[in-house]
Each structure stands twice: as C-alpha cells, then as structure tokens.
Amino acid sequence: MELSRLPLTYYFEWDAVDERARRMVMAEFAANGAKHLVLTHTLLKMLCGSPALYRKLADEVAEAGLDFVDAHAPFRDECDLWLPVEAYRRQMIARRKLELQLVADFGVRTCTIHVGNWPYPGHTLEEYRDAARRSLEELLPVAEKLGVTIALENLYKPLNLPDALVGFVAEFDSDRLGLCFDAGHANILARGGEYPDGTAYNSCASMDTTPVWDARALDKMLPYVVSCHLHDNRIRRDDHDLPGTGTVDWKTVLEKLSRAPKLKCIQSEVKPVRNRIPVKTLCAAFRRLLAAPA
Amino acid sequence: MIPFTYCYDWNVFDERGRQVAMAEFAANGAKHLVLTNALIEMISGNPKLYLKLRQEARDAGLDFVDSHMPFNFETDIALPVPEYCPQMLARMKFNLELIHDYGVDTCCFHICSRYRKEYTMAQHMDAARRSLEELLPVAEELGIVICLENIFQPCNLVDDVLTLIREFPSEYVGACYDIGHAYLMEQGMHVPGCVVPSHWEGVAPVPWEKDVLDRMLPHIVNCHLHDNSGDLDTHTIPGMGRIDWAPAMAKLRTAPRLRNMQSEVIPVRRNGLPIRAVVESFKKILN
Numbered sequence: 001m002e003l004s005r006l007p008l009t010y011y012f013e014w015d016a017v018d019e020r021a022r023r024m025v026m027a028e029f030a031a032n033g034a035k036h037l038v039l040t041h042t043l044l045k046m047l048c049g050s051p052a053l054y055r056k057l058a059d060e061v062a063e064a065g066l067d068f069v070d071a072h073a074p075f076r077d078e079c080d081l082w083l084p085v086e087a088y089r090r091q092m093i094a095r096r097k098l099e100l101q102l103v104a105d106f107g108v109r110t111c112t113i114h115v116g117n118w119p120y121p122g123h124t125l126e127e128y129r130d131a132a133r134r135s136l137e138e139l140l141p142v143a144e145k146l147g148v149t150i151a152l153e154n155l156y157k158p159l160n161l162p163d164a165l166v167g168f169v170a171e172f173d174s175d176r177l178g179l180c181f182d183a184g185h186a187n188i189l190a191r192g193g194e195y196p197d198g199t200a201y202n203s204c205a206s207m208d209t210t211p212v213w214d215a216r217a218l219d220k221m222l223p224y225v226v227s228c229h230l231h232d233n234r235i236r237r238d239d240h241d242l243p244g245t246g247t248v249d250w251k252t253v254l255e256k257l258s259r260a261p262k263l264k265c266i267q268s269e270v271k272p273v274r275n276r277i278p279v280k281t282l283c284a285a286f287r288r289l290l291a292a293p294a
Numbered sequence: 295m296i297p298f299t300y301c302y303d304w305n306v307f308d309e310r311g312r313q314v315a316m317a318e319f320a321a322n323g324a325k326h327l328v329l330t331n332a333l334i335e336m337i338s339g340n341p342k343l344y345l346k347l348r349q350e351a352r353d354a355g356l357d358f359v360d361s362h363m364p365f366n367f368e369t370d371i372a373l374p375v376p377e378y379c380p381q382m383l384a385r386m387k388f389n390l391e392l393i394h395d396y397g398v399d400t401c402c403f404h405i406c407s408r409y410r411k412e413y414t415m416a417q418h419m420d421a422a423r424r425s426l427e428e429l430l431p432v433a434e435e436l437g438i439v440i441c442l443e444n445i446f447q448p449c450n451l452v453d454d455v456l457t458l459i460r461e462f463p464s465e466y467v468g469a470c471y472d473i474g475h476a477y478l479m480e481q482g483m484h485v486p487g488c489v490v491p492s493h494w495e496g497v498a499p500v501p502w503e504k505d506v507l508d509r510m511l512p513h514i515v516n517c518h519l520h521d522n523s524g525d526l527d528t529h530t531i532p533g534m535g536r537i538d539w540a541p542a543m544a545k546l547r548t549a550p551r552l553r554n555m556q557s558e559v560i561p562v563r564r565n566g567l568p569i570r571a572v573v574e575s576f577k578k579i580l581n
Binding site: 046 | 340342366367388394
C-alpha cells in the first residue's frame with residue numbers, strides 16, 4: 001500500500017490560539033496543501049465544555065476547506081480507561097461516550113485512547129487491567145454503534161506496552177478495537193534504556209516501576225494498527241519533533257507501516273507550537289517523508 | 295431546615311478569584327453553592343476540575359446543593375433537530391454523572407432555551423418527551439430529580455411544565471419555580487418595555503399567566519429566587535425589584551416536595567452586586 005494514498009492529518013496545539021487565530025492557523029494549513037486535521041484531545045475537551053462550539057468548529061474547518069480525520073481522546077485527570085477508582089468511573093465512561101459521539105458527529109472514524117497515564121497509588125496492576133477491560137466492555141458497543149474504531153496507543157507504562165495492547169485487541173476481537181502506532185514512543189521504548197534521566201524512566205517512576213524495553217513494537221502491533229502518530233525524538237525526551245530531526249528510523253517505519261493491513265490514516269503528531277515549527281515547514285516535511293520510497 | 299444555596303457567575307473568575315469568592319460566601323454565612331451551568335461546562339471542558347472544584351468548595355467550608363443543566367440550543371431537551379439529539383443526550387447523561395458525583399440530587403432543566411420558529415411547538419414538546427424518556431432512567435438511577443423550570447419563552451410555560459410532569463409520573467421529575475420569570479409572565483403586560491413579547495414575536499400572542507406559584511406548588515422541588523421590575527429579567531436581589539416577597543415565601547414554604555431554595559441572583563454580570571449584599575438580602579426575606 002502506498003502510504004501517500006492514505007489521508008494525512010495534522011495535529012496542532014489548538015489551546016495555544018484563540019478563536020480568530022484558530023481560523024488563521026486552519027487557513028495556513030490549507031494554504032500549505034493540508035486537507036485534514038486531527039480532532040485533538042484539546043479540541044474534544046473544548047467541545048465537551050462548550051456545546052455551542054460544535055457547530056462553530058464544523059463551520060470553521062469547512063470554511064478552510066479542511067475536515068477532521070482521526071481523533072485523540074483526552075487523557076490523565078480521571079479520564080483514563082484504566083481508572084481503578086470506582087467512584088470516578090461512571091463520569092469517565094459518560095465522558096468517553098460523549099467524546100465518541102462528538103467524534104462520530106464530525107465524521108471521524110478512528111479515535112486514539114490511552115489505556116492509562118495517571119497513577120492511582122495503592123492499586124495493583126491487575127486492578128488497572130480489570131478497570132481497562134471493563135471500560136472497553138462499556139465503550140466498544142457505543143463505538144460499534146457509531147462506527148468509530150478505538151485505537152489503543154503504545155506508551156511506556158505497563159498495560160500501554162505493545163504486548164499488553166495486542167492482548168486487549170485479541171481479548172475483545174472487535175472490528176472497532178485496533179491500535180495506534182506511535183513512532184516516537186516506539187523509538188523511546190526501543191532505546192530509552194540508555195537515558196536513565198529520560199522520559200520513559202520518569203513516566204514509569206510515577207508507578208514505582210521501570211520500563212520494559214521493547215524494540216519490536218511495530219512488528220507486534222502491525223496487524224492491528226489502524227492509525228499512527230508520526231513524530232521524531234532524540235530518545236531522552238518525547239520531543240514530538242519533525243521527522244528527520246531525531247533518531248527514528250523512518251525508512252523502516254514507513255516500509256512496515258505500508259504493510260499494515262488495517263491502517264486507515266497517517267497522522268503528523270509533531271507539536272508545531274512547542275517546537276516553533278511553521279506550518280509550511282511541517283507540511284513540506286511530511287510531503288517529503290511520504291513521497292520517499294519506502 | 296431547607297438548605298439555601300447560592301448561584302454565582304463563576305465563569306468571570308480565574309481559579310484564584312474563584313477561591314476568593316467561595317471564601318467570601320462562607321465569610322458571609324453561606325453554606326451551600328449551586329453547581330451552575332457554567333461550573334458544569336467548566337468541569338466538562340477541563341477534567342482537572344472534576345476533583346479540584348469539589349475540594350475548593352470543601353476548603354471554603356461549603357458544599358454544592360442544587361444544580362443547573364447547561365442550556366442553549368445544543369443542550370435543550372426540546373431540541374427538535376434529530377441529528378443533534380444523540381450528542382445532546384450524551385452530554386446531558388455525562389452532566390448528570392458529574393452532578394451525582396458532586397452529591398447533588400436536584401437539577402434544573404430548561405425545556406426549551408432556543409425556540410426554533412421553523413418547528414412547531416408540538417414538535418418541540420415531542421422532542422422534550424423523547425429526551426425525558428432517555429434521561430429519566432439515568433436520573434432515577436443516580437437519584438437526581440429533573441426539575442423543569444418556568445420561563446417566559448415558548449414551550450416553557452407553566453402548562454408545558456405541568457404537562458411533562460403529568461406525562462412522566464416519577465418522583466424524579468418535578469418543577470423548578472422561578473419567581474422572577476413568574477413575575478414577568480404575571481405582571482409584564484402592565485409594564486412598558488417588558489422583555490416577554492419579544493420572545494413571542496412570530497410565534498403566538500403572549501399567553502400571559504396568572505397564579506403561577508399556586509399551580510406549580512404541588513410539584514416544586516427547587517426554586518430560583520431573584521427580583522425584577524416586570525420589564526427585564528434582571529436577576530437582582532430581593533427588594534431591588536417589585537416582587538412582593540413575604541406572601542410568596544410563605545406560600546413557597548408549604549410546597550410539599552421542596553428540597554432546597556436557591557438565590558439565582560446574578561451578582562456580577564448583570565447587577566454589579568457584592569456577595570455580602572446578596573447574602574444579606576436573602577437573610578432578610580428568609581427570617
């Protein structure tokens with residue numbers, strides 16, 4: 001499969017701009033040849049908190065000649081699938097259902113959800129796993145009804161690692177449950193052991209554990225990958241920088257992704273504001289990346 | 295003792311300002327706050343606030359009593375556009391969960407905040423029925439009473455409120471008596487510049503109402519107390535408008551289902567009133 005034929009969709013830090021600037025940034029993406037944007041976790045939070053924003057945002061993207069492809073659910077702060085505190089779970093599930101509805105209403109068909117970021121001291125790994133399972137049991141019927149595929153993303157903490165993610169997919173055996181391959185996170189998971197002060201160690205320290213390094217994330221995830229987050233880093237930190245600025249082996253990643261049987265879209269998860277990258281530079285970098293022979 | 299709870303325009307404050315305002319309410323003797331539509335929208339849009347806001351209230355020695363569902367075209371139970379309804383219902387179910395988690399057991403709903411003239415009143419009311427069919431089981435499970443409010447706009451009349459209460463005979467459906475809105479509908483026809491007719495232009499002649507409190511009394515679960523002069527819906531403190539408070543309060547206290555009373559004075563945005571003035575004005579009419 002030629003990756004350049006799949007929709008390429010762009011992440012942006014929309015909380016860094018107000019409404020007028022948001023329209024300008026959308027126009028900037030369109031002027032640089034972008035066709036699609038990500039319905040990001042920030043936009044979903046804004047939509048949950050502001051009912052009137054739904055129609056407004058739909059108008060804004062349409063006016064810019066863009067649409068939303070791929071989505072990312074909010075994470076942390078009592079939002080995670082693995083949330084083990086019973087008293088908080090119902091609101092989390094209801095929030096997730098609203099997000100899935102918003103995703104579907106925007107015509108988006110894939111939504112990345114983290115299994116878990118936020119630690120809850122005193123809970124065992126099995127309790128987290130059980131909570132994540134129960135969340136998926138409740139959410140998958142909603143996703144199926146709405147035609148949205150939930151994509152679990154690889155991170156560094158337990159239950160967010162490739163083997164665990166593949167385990168969830170196998171357990172539920174649903175067309176509406178797949179995986180989101182994050183190239184930057186996979187790069188860190190493969191070689192982060194060289195950086196004891198790095199992101200992966202810090203992330204796991206909050207759960208009193210150490211990372212389980214894995215250099216075969218994409219190989220393991222490949223059959224189930226429905227979406228992907230492409231960004232680069234230099235391993236120590238999760239930079240979300242332009243492809244080519246870090247140590248990700250893009251030739252190998254793209255070659256493998258081109259064989260992912262369920263892949264529906266390609267996402268730039270470069271963070272332009274954090275890294276001070278002009279939209280023009282961002283779009284040009286992804287055009288070059290995807291045009292290069294895999 | 296029926297708890298008395300205060301509405302406030304929290305969305306004009308940042309986090310520090312919010313904490314100061316809560317302390318101000320407590321310093322003036324308030325015990326309870328309303329989980330307002332603005333607060334619910336803030337929690338919905340910022341998951342960090344889910345635990346934080348409750349802690350802020352506790353730190354101030356306050357708790358939340360009564361709530362108000364967000365309202366607008368997108369969040370009306372009478373939303374007559376079918377393709378928008380799943381989102382509206384998912385939003386309201388999520389909000390009901392938040393309300394429950396804040397320990398609140400009454401929630402005011404507008405039937406119809408944005409009447410759409412391309413649809414009939416019957417279509418709006420049918421939409422409200424369909425919404426209640428979905429929302430009532432959730433409210434019952436959570437132990438929250440859906441309180442339908444009288445407003446001076448189409449589909450929010452006392453008749454509309456009572457119709458839905460009659461059609462959904464549940465202890466988890468009741469009425470929210472809004473004394474300011476009642477006054478506008480009972481006296482507005484005598485007051486030049488009354489805001490009510492503008493809401494009925496192109497819909498129907500204004501169906502001015504009378505005996506609103508008497509008619510709603512058996513079903514009132516919560517109430518919105520604020521004053522006006524019969525022209526604008528100013529949401530000001532008792533005594534700054536023309537409502538005759540003593541008989542109204544005496545009657546309201548006899549409402550058999552009444553669970554709480556709410557100041558729905560809007561101190562900051564509409565009236566520029568200090569919290570002290572708000573709290574003291576209610577102390578006068580409650581004593």
